[in-house]
Amino acid sequence: MKKTLHPIKITVNGIESTHAVEPRLLLSDFLRQDMELTGTHVGCEHGVCGACTVLLDGEAVRSCLTFAVQIDGHQITTVEGLGSNPDELHPLQQAFWDAHGLQCGFCTAGILMTIIPFLEANPHPSEEKIREALSGNLCRCTGYQNIVDAVKLAAERGVGQPNPDD
Amino acid sequence: MKPAAFEYIVPDSLEQALSILQEHGEEAKILAGGQSLVPAMNFRMLQPTLLVDLNKLEELDHIRRNEAGDLLVGAMTRHRRLEFDNLVAQYAPLLHESIPSIAHPQIRNRGTLGGSLVHADPAAELPVIALAVDAQIKVQSIGGERTIPSVEFFQGMFTTDINPDEILVEVAIPESSARTGWAFKEIARRAGDYAMMGIAVRITLDEDGVCEKACLVYLNAGDGPMEAVEAAKILEGQPRDDQAFEAAAEKASQDEIDPLGNMHANVDFQRHLANVLTLRALDLAFQRADVDRGENL
Ligand SMILES: Cc1cc2nc3c(=O)[nH]c(=O)nc-3n(C[C@H](O)[C@H](O)[C@H](O)COP(=O)(O)OP(=O)(O)OC[C@H]3O[C@@H](n4cnc5c(N)ncnc54)[C@H](O)[C@@H]3O)c2cc1C
Numbered sequence: 001m002k003k004t005l006h007p008i009k010i011t012v013n014g015i016e017s018t019h020a021v022e023p024r025l026l027l028s029d030f031l032r033q034d035m036e037l038t039g040t041h042v043g044c045e046h047g048v049c050g051a052c053t054v055l056l057d058g059e060a061v062r063s064c065l066t067f068a069v070q071i072d073g074h075q076i077t078t079v080e081g082l083g084s085n086p087d088e089l090h091p092l093q094q095a096f097w098d099a100h101g102l103q104c105g106f107c108t109a110g111i112l113m114t115i116i117p118f119l120e121a122n123p124h125p126s127e128e129k130i131r132e133a134l135s136g137n138l139c140r141c142t143g144y145q146n147i148v149d150a151v152k153l154a155a156e157r158g159v160g161q162p163n164p165d166d
Numbered sequence: 167m168k169p170a171a172f173e174y175i176v177p178d179s180l181e182q183a184l185s186i187l188q189e190h191g192e193e194a195k196i197l198a199g200g201q202s203l204v205p206a207m208n209f210r211m212l213q214p215t216l217l218v219d220l221n222k223l224e225e226l227d228h229i230r231r232n233e234a235g236d237l238l239v240g241a242m243t244r245h246r247r248l249e250f251d252n253l254v255a256q257y258a259p260l261l262h263e264s265i266p267s268i269a270h271p272q273i274r275n276r277g278t279l280g281g282s283l284v285h286a287d288p289a290a291e292l293p294v295i296a297l298a299v300d301a302q303i304k305v306q307s308i309g310g311e312r313t314i315p316s317v318e319f320f321q322g323m324f325t326t327d328i329n330p331d332e333i334l335v336e337v338a339i340p341e342s343s344a345r346t347g348w349a350f351k352e353i354a355r356r357a358g359d360y361a362m363m364g365i366a367v368r369i370t371l372d373e374d375g376v377c378e379k380a381c382l383v384y385l386n387a388g389d390g391p392m393e394a395v396e397a398a399k400i401l402e403g404q405p406r407d408d409q410a411f412e413a414a415a416e417k418a419s420q421d422e423i424d425p426l427g428n429m430h431a432n433v434d435f436q437r438h439l440a441n442v443l444t445l446r447a448l449d450l451a452f453q454r455a456d457v458d459r460g461e462n463l
């Protein structure tokens with residue numbers, strides 16, 4: 001089949017750019033290969049593991065179940081859009097650091113991108129709610145306990161509450 | 167794990183989408199939320215040559231009531247919107263109660279009502295709810311539209327009464343009569359997983375608390391949403407009564423459903439779960455109907 005490229009204009013982590021993509025290119029591969037944003041991980045490519053979770057117009061979605069061509073005109077936030085370097089972690093990342101909420105880190109980007117909108121919608125979540133929010137993200141290392149603790153710590157520190165500077 | 171190449175069109179209007187389908191027939195596939203279609207394409211179980219993306223059709227994303235009191239829900243309405251919508255909570259409480267059980271929030275942010283009904287996974291929640299609330303399913307083609315009752319729409323494993331040139335456009339949920347109670351229950355190994363067994367129940371009582379009409383529908387219990395008609399007959403004509411509940415649960419779980427068994431639950435265990443869930447769901451549905459009856463006395 002001949003390759004038809006489609007032009008797309010997108011905003012990733014606040015920066016607008018234009019690209020030409022093949023329809024079959026998954027958003028996950030577009031981010032990793034075309035944008036060189038390899039913080040978004042790919043575990044299963046059928047929606048089960050959650051490693052590829054990114055924000056689409058502020059909502060957590062699976063980037064492996066969305067085609068890049070569909071993102072034309074939309075905004076994407078990846079883990080690179082949180083803290084930009086080890087000295088400037090986002091408060092949610094800092095909480096994961098402090099509570100040892102990761103081991104190998106493969107699942108972490110997807111979990112952070114899941115928890116950002118979750119805490120915005122539920123700034124004071126119960127442990128049960130936290131576990132439910134994490135149910136779509138697999139972690140093969142931690143046994144989840146420290147991830148739950150990290151989310152609790154982040155909530156205690158006010159992540160998700162409206163920023164007075166905004 | 168990468169999809170095969172395909173052509174992609176994102177129509178601006180329903181009419182344009184319908185004429186593309188008319189022209190391309192079975193080669194074309196509709197892309198809604200993509201949460202079932204894209205995994206199947208990534209596995210190359212499906213290799214459509216053309217995807218028609220409905221995501222720009224705002225006319226298919228709506229929730230409103232008509233004059234008859236039906237709740238009208240557009241096919242492209244996402245699960246997440248259904249979960250938090252006040253009209254759904256008020257006029258389709260059974261639907262409202264089932265949504266948090268559908269997959270994870272990230273999937274619900276994309277998945278749509280129309281996609282779930284057309285996909286017709288026997289383990290999915292929405293086909294079961296559609297049957298339990300007697301939803302009327304409207305499909306449209308260039309040639310015109312048809313409205314199909316849910317009992318006729320679902321025709322078995324991943325099979326529905328929709329043609330390749332048709333688009334599911336809207337679902338109408340009739341308003342419940344007074345003294346109606348409902349319950350949705352399922353058991354999954356983990357929040358968001360497809361359930362090992364599940365049930366939707368809707369019952370209507372008369373003014374004395376005797377069951378006039380009952381409807382029990384099971385998920386992951388056969389090759390589609392499985393309605394237990396005989397169990398419903400056991401309940402009709404009876405007041406709230408443990409013995410009637412037990413007889414209905416036994417009938418439905420042993421004779422009427424036909425679970426296939428899977429890695430997480432064998433057939434006996436699925437029948438056991440169906441029995442337990444039936445008792446719990448009936449108890450709650452009758453309680454709710456009684457509350458409604460009290461308010462209307
Ligand atoms: C990890 C994971 C877990 C899940 N768990 C559950 C669960 O527990 N319960 C559950 O019910 N579902 C579950 N799902 C599926 C999810 O709910 C999907 O949203 C749903 O099955 C399909 O909806 P969609 O909008 O994504 O449809 P799509 O994937 O876009 O389409 C599905 C099919 O329907 C056709 N189609 C879509 N819309 C229309 C239309 N308007 N008219 C005609 N044809 C149409 C498509 O061509 C395709 O064949 C899960 C999915 C994943 C990835």
Ligand code: FES
Nearest residue numbers: 043044045050064
């Ligand atoms: S890679 Fe997308 S959910 Fe696993």
Ligand code: FES
Nearest residue numbers: 103105139140141
């Ligand atoms: S830290 Fe290794 S998978 Fe979660």
